[in-house]
Amino acid sequence: MTSRDSHETNGEPSTDRPTVADGSGAPANPLDVLESEGDVDTSLGTSDKIKKYLRIYIYEPWLVMRRDWRALVGLTIISSYIIVGILGWLFLEPTRMGHGPNQLPWFRSLAHPLGTNLYGVDLMRETIHAIPMILKMMFAGGMFTIVMGTVVGTVAGYKGGTVDKVLSTITDVFINLPGLPLVIVLAVVFTPESAYALGILLTIEYWAGLARAIRSQVLQIRYDEYTEASRTIGLPTGTILLKDVLPHLAPYITIRFVSAMRTVLFSAVGLYFIGVLPEGDTNWGIMLSNAYNNGAMYRPQLLHWILIPSIAIVVLSIGMILLSQSLDRVFNPRVREKHKSDGEESLEEEDEVGGKGKGMTLG
Amino acid sequence: MNWYLQRTLQMLLTVYVVITLTFVLTRMLPGSAIGVLRSRLEEETDMSPAEVEAAIQQFINIHPDDPIHIAYRDYMLATLQGDLGQSIWYGRSVNEIVAEAIPWTLFIVSWSLFIGFFVGIILGSLMAYYEGGKIDVGLTTYGMVAGSIPYYIFAVFLLIFLSYRTGIFPTSGRVGNVEHGFNLEFMGSVIYHAALPTISMILAGSIASLSMRGNSIRVLGSDYLRVARLRGLSNNTIISQYVLRNAVLPMYTSFMIKIGQMFGGVIILEMIFGYHGMGWFMVESVDTRDYPLMMGCFMVITIAVVIALFIADLTYPKIDPRVTTENEEL
Numbered sequence: 001m002t003s004r005d006s007h008e009t010n011g012e013p014s015t016d017r018p019t020v021a022d023g024s025g026a027p028a029n030p031l032d033v034l035e036s037e038g039d040v041d042t043s044l045g046t047s048d049k050i051k052k053y054l055r056i057y058i059y060e061p062w063l064v065m066r067r068d069w070r071a072l073v074g075l076t077i078i079s080s081y082i083i084v085g086i087l088g089w090l091f092l093e094p095t096r097m098g099h100g101p102n103q104l105p106w107f108r109s110l111a112h113p114l115g116t117n118l119y120g121v122d123l124m125r126e127t128i129h130a131i132p133m134i135l136k137m138m139f140a141g142g143m144f145t146i147v148m149g150t151v152v153g154t155v156a157g158y159k160g161g162t163v164d165k166v167l168s169t170i171t172d173v174f175i176n177l178p179g180l181p182l183v184i185v186l187a188v189v190f191t192p193e194s195a196y197a198l199g200i201l202l203t204i205e206y207w208a209g210l211a212r213a214i215r216s217q218v219l220q221i222r223y224d225e226y227t228e229a230s231r232t233i234g235l236p237t238g239t240i241l242l243k244d245v246l247p248h249l250a251p252y253i254t255i256r257f258v259s260a261m262r263t264v265l266f267s268a269v270g271l272y273f274i275g276v277l278p279e280g281d282t283n284w285g286i287m288l289s290n291a292y293n294n295g296a297m298y299r300p301q302l303l304h305w306i307l308i309p310s311i312a313i314v315v316l317s318i319g320m321i322l323l324s325q326s327l328d329r330v331f332n333p334r335v336r337e338k339h340k341s342d343g344e345e346s347l348e349e350e351d352e353v354g355g356k357g358k359g360m361t362l363g
Numbered sequence: 364m365n366w367y368l369q370r371t372l373q374m375l376l377t378v379y380v381v382i383t384l385t386f387v388l389t390r391m392l393p394g395s396a397i398g399v400l401r402s403r404l405e406e407e408t409d410m411s412p413a414e415v416e417a418a419i420q421q422f423i424n425i426h427p428d429d430p431i432h433i434a435y436r437d438y439m440l441a442t443l444q445g446d447l448g449q450s451i452w453y454g455r456s457v458n459e460i461v462a463e464a465i466p467w468t469l470f471i472v473s474w475s476l477f478i479g480f481f482v483g484i485i486l487g488s489l490m491a492y493y494e495g496g497k498i499d500v501g502l503t504t505y506g507m508v509a510g511s512i513p514y515y516i517f518a519v520f521l522l523i524f525l526s527y528r529t530g531i532f533p534t535s536g537r538v539g540n541v542e543h544g545f546n547l548e549f550m551g552s553v554i555y556h557a558a559l560p561t562i563s564m565i566l567a568g569s570i571a572s573l574s575m576r577g578n579s580i581r582v583l584g585s586d587y588l589r590v591a592r593l594r595g596l597s598n599n600t601i602i603s604q605y606v607l608r609n610a611v612l613p614m615y616t617s618f619m620i621k622i623g624q625m626f627g628g629v630i631i632l633e634m635i636f637g638y639h640g641m642g643w644f645m646v647e648s649v650d651t652r653d654y655p656l657m658m659g660c661f662m663v664i665t666i667a668v669v670i671a672l673f674i675a676d677l678t679y680p681k682i683d684p685r686v687t688t689e690n691e692e693l
Contacts, residue, residue: 169376176377178668180627181645185661188649189388209620266513267627273515274634276649292519292635297534298527306523310516317511 061330071326077319085131095125106304117305118294123287127312130283133195134265134316140199141206141264142257149210150253154241156211157218168215174208180267184276191278198277202264210256214249221245251328258324262317269313284309367677374673381665385658386438389423390431392654400451400654422449423655447659452651457659460644465663467537468633468640471557472625475564480618482565487614488607514567514628518635521559532559535637560632564625612683619675626668 065071097119099112106115106123114124156167183202192198221227221244230240271277272285279286287309296302400422404415429437441448447457490499526534532555533539539552591601630642637643645660647653 169373172373173377173380176374176623176669176672177381177665178623178627180630181661181664184630184645184649185385185388185657188654188657189391270513270515270628270631274631274646276646288519297519297523300528303523306519310512310519313513313516314511317513318508321507321511 064330065326068326070322071330074319074322074324074326077315078323081131081316081319082135084128085135088125088128089132092125092128094129095122097121099125103301105301106308114308115304117291118296118302123305123308126282126287127284127308129281130287130309130312133281133283134268136195137199137202137268138261138264140196141203142199142261144200145203145207145210145260146253146257148207149256150214150246150249152207153211153214154218154245154249157215158222158237158241158245164215167211171208171211171215174205175212177205179205180271183267183271187271187277193278193280198268199264202267202271203260206260206263210252210260213252213256217249217252218245221248254327255324258320258327262320265313265317265320269309284312366680370673370676374669377669378666381662381669382439382442383435385442385662386435389438389654389658390434403451422451423658442662447662448655450648450653450656450659452648452653452656457656460656461641461659461663464639464641464644465667467557467638468626468629468642468664469667470553471560471564471632471638471640472629474557475561475625476618476621478561479565479621480614484607484611484614488602509566512567514563515631515635517566518560518563518632521563522635525559532556537639556638560629560636560638563632564628567628615675615679615682619672619679622671622675623668626664626671630664 065075099122100109100116100120102116102120103118104112104116104120107113108115112122112124114122114127116122152167152171156164156171179202182205186201186204187198190197190201192201227240227244230244235243268277269283269285269288272279272283273288273292275289277285288306291297291302291305291309294302294305296305400419401415404410404418410418445458447461449455450457450460453460486502490502493499521532522534526532537553537556538549539556541548541552543549588601588605591605596604629640630645632638633640633642634646641660641664645657645664648656648660
């Protein structure tokens with residue numbers, strides 16, 4: 001019953017499209033709309049198509065999100081980081097040693113609102129100038145995770161057989177490896193300088209969890225009625241994967257994207273803190289490291305040197321947790337119904353994805 | 364195939380991959396690494412070039428000029444015999460350093476895992492049972508905030524306020540100035556020094572209790588719990604037999620995921636607390652360019668995690684018998 005042909009038809013197929021690929025009456029998530037609509041209108045022009053995608057991927061999720069305070073706060077926090085980062089990069093002069101008086105506490109002077117460190121470096125400017133690099137790194141890590149995880153997981157789950165065996169074995173090996181020691185050694189060997197390369201390096205084993213979760217999801221979806229219907233009609237594998245399977249995985253993928261970014265943030269800062277990543281431009285981890293090594297631990301007047309980068313990390317991380325919780329609501333109507341006032345659902349959901357994968361692959 | 368056999372093969376394969384990876388990475392070390400070693404040997408000793416080459420091979424178990432397959436064979440043989448090479452910085456064998464450091468790391472990690480596990484279960488059950496109450500709301504908020512704080516930030520602030528400011532705990536080190544051995548004073552000192560690293564790990568691990576809570580709530584909502592109530596079972600029985608039992612399962616899986624994270628996290632924590640375990644030696648060896656020691660630490664930490672996960676996986680079916688059968692279907 002499995003059609004193991006692998007026509008990679010990513011473009012719009014010219015074949016007769018089945019009117020309905022979703023056998024389920026009400027769409028389980030907003031993205032299901034995409035399937036049914038995409039399947040009905042085959043005559044859309046490019047601009048119409050873009051509009052349709054915008055509506056389904058941006059506008060409709062937004063309708064759900066704007067009623068959720070988590071989404072609003074999370075998005076506000078993340079966009080402020082982006083805006084401040086860009087503005088700072090454009091208009092704010094970088095700081096240097098001796099920029100201000102030494103050891104100025106925070107909130108004392110308008111010229112240096114967040115004070116200066118032991119050497120007179122303006123901490124506000126230093127913190128802001130670190131944002132672009134951190135965000136680039138997080139983005140690269142997140143993208144690498146979801147692309148690797150989705151491709152490996154989907155292909156393994158859908159093709160089965162030897163391909164699955166090989167890919168699952170690779171995934172299992174990566175899942176069993178602890179991330180940080182590997183990252184440290186790789187960083188020493190390759191000394192990556194660019195933020196993007198670092199982001200990828202930091203998620204070098206993180207994608208495996210997503211791949212495993214997606215594989216087991218694909219295995220389930222594969223035998224669902226509508227997928228089977230598409231297969232019976234003779235749609236190529238690529239189309240079925242794109243139209244029937246992937247939309248159902250979008251929630252997992254999105255939430256994993258956010259959590260991968262958080263992992264990159266945490267590990268990057270931690271590894272910069274202990275000084276094993278190649279030092280380039282300043283960032284929060286290097287700030288922490290300098291503070292730690294220059295007596296901020298025991299000198300009360302230097303406490304803000306540690307506090308400022310810590311707050312920058314924690315606030316960004318809170319923003320991302322809130323966003324991933326609300327994303328869960330956007331995608332998961334069951335969650336929305338069941339736990340309207342519950343705060344921890346997405347955390348649980350996230351753990352569950354990993355947990356489930358863990359249980360399943362034991363073999 | 365038998366599930367246990369399959370899992371064992373997977374573990375062996377992973378160990379093999381780790382050793383091979385170490386070999387490849389050692390070969391790929393920036394040319395300067397071996398150069399540094401060579402120049403140091405040439406300057407500091409009066410060896411002949413041939414002796415220098417032999418010494419290099421002893422240090423990293425890889426002869427730089429050998430063809431790759433011979434080098435690989437030699438490396439595998441040496442490693443499988445338990446020879447991890449020679450530390451450049453300390454002038455001792457890596458095995459010796461590792462053997463001396465690893466108990467300390469295992470001490471911190473295992474205590475953090477077990478205490479975190481049980482605290483998580485108890486908190487999670489409490490939260491689920493008093494859903495919506497003050498305890499629940501308070502712990503939920505704490506969990507969310509704590510989940511956003513990396514463990515090393517916890518560590519830094521614990522260190523500032525509990526060690527440097529108040530002097531309750533030591534600022535660094537593994538053990539105080541006491542005689543080593545099985546005496547009470549030594550044990551006390553060990554626990555005293557390990558307290559802060561362990562606490563930082565547990566505090567940051569609070570997410571576990573939240574996942575537990577979510578799962579407990581699901582159990583509480585299910586029909587069979589309602590039936591249990593209707594049958595007039597006592598609350599204690601319901602909590603221990605119904606809620607806990609079902610909630611431990613997801614806890615155990617997250618426990619397994621945590622093993623890897625903790626062995627990674629302990630590297631950063633050991634640096635912050637100046638705790639001379641595996642992680643500390645690994646990072647220090649990066650700073651001192653002591654590559655044999657670095658690779659040795661990497662290999663030992665990684666294989667420790669692989670074996671820990673293996674053991675955790677083997678015990679999992681004891682807790683959830685569905686696992687082995689479920690896998691056969693997939």
